Ligand SMILES: Cc1ncc(C[n+]2csc(CCOP(=O)(O)OP(=O)(O)O)c2C)c(N)n1
Ligand code: SF4
């Protein structure tokens with residue numbers, strides 16, 4: 430995990446596949462890349478078996494473009510659709526047993542701090558709503574209460590997509606699914622509220638129909654988790670299979686859902702604001718100047 | 726046979742909006758060539774699709790038609806599309822990429 434780990438061993442360039450050579454020579458490592466530059470550099474995400482047109486795939490792609498230092502990042506995932514793509518990228522990926530991802534990430538992030546001291550290494554968990562709000566609920570909450578410094582991203586498709594359509598705690602009330610034929614009996618869980626109560630320093634909701642906003646929240650969440658405390662992003666990433674959304678209407682759905690019930694929201698503590706403004710020049714978080722002095 | 730996205734460089738290079746590139750769920754699939762349109766006397770470069778990576782979802786078509794309002798992308802059968810871009814023929818340069826177009830079925 431450093432710029433060196435992607436480089437070729439001397440003499441091996443010509444034996445490496447084209448995709449790998451492109452990634453080393455024209456990838457984002459060690460550069461400042463933005464989402465508006467896509468299509469002109471080699472992305473670290475490779476081919477994977479997630480469904481055509483899946484919004485979760487798009488979100489994962491954008492998140493990986495947005496990592497502030499991909500060469501110093503480790504992703505942690507678990508069972509569920511997302512890991513099929515997250516594991517196919519040129520950043521190390523750790524697979525936690527289903528629901529264990531935030532426990533694994535806690536140990537990893539502590540270990541990296543011991544080993545590398547003040548050289549930041551970013552740990553980013555990306556897991557489904559079932560893996561995070563149901564099976565991994567205790568570990569997710571505990572990592573937040575314990576102020577573990579890493580980023581947790583929920584890929585919220587509001588269903589167990591990978592296993593064919595069971596309801597999760599994040600499914601909306603009354604939603605009928607293939608394996609919830611009578612409709613869900615209770616409300617969607619308020620994980621955002623819980624993240625704030627548990628002490629996350631940055632919490633955001635986002636929908637991938639706004640790529641630059643995805644980029645902005647990922648960057649902030651990863652930077653704040655380096656020094657200040659746990660961060661949480663909840664992303665609406667529809668499952669076009671279980672919710673029967675035609676693939677060419679996935680962005681239309683994202684737009685509608687964003688307007689109706691998944692509005693962009695951002696919560697950030699004062700400490701995190703100060704950190705971002707001082708270390709990373711986020712002007713939006715600079716204290717507002719006091720009222721202008723009367724001109725003489 | 727199956728459908729893949731095909732971008733009309735003649736329309737795309739008039740505006741260079743680069744929206745579809747940001748919305749394709751697949752990485753390294755809709756790429757951008759700064760010279761493609763200019764060579765045809767148009768104002769900007771053009772987006773193009775590495776069809777071997779395209780999963781045929783048509784999300785880019787929706788984005789180009791409804792968000793960009795340029796109608797530059799059509800879904801076409803892979804064996805009817807003519808010469809097009811394939812990952813193995815793409816080279817990256819300074820803030821651009823370049824594809825030597827080839828027949829996607831015969832690969833040359
Ligand atoms: C301990 C354990 N229990 C059950 C499973 C089976 N399993 C695999 S994926 C999955 C559901 C994933 O749903 P979610 O976490 O919402 O992610 P999605 O696939 O929707 O992205 C389940 C139950 C497992 N792999 N491990
Ligand atoms: S099953 Fe649903 S969430 Fe999983 S890859 Fe397919 S569309 Fe995406």
Ligand code: SF4
Pocket residue numbers: 732736737738740741742743744745746772788789793795796797798
């Ligand atoms: S959205 Fe349409 S006009 Fe814009 S870059 Fe893509 S193909 Fe070209």
Ligand code: SF4
Pocket residue numbers: 482729730748749750751754755774778779780781782783784785786
């Ligand atoms: S059809 Fe889908 S996979 Fe193919 S280029 Fe368009 S958005 Fe990408």
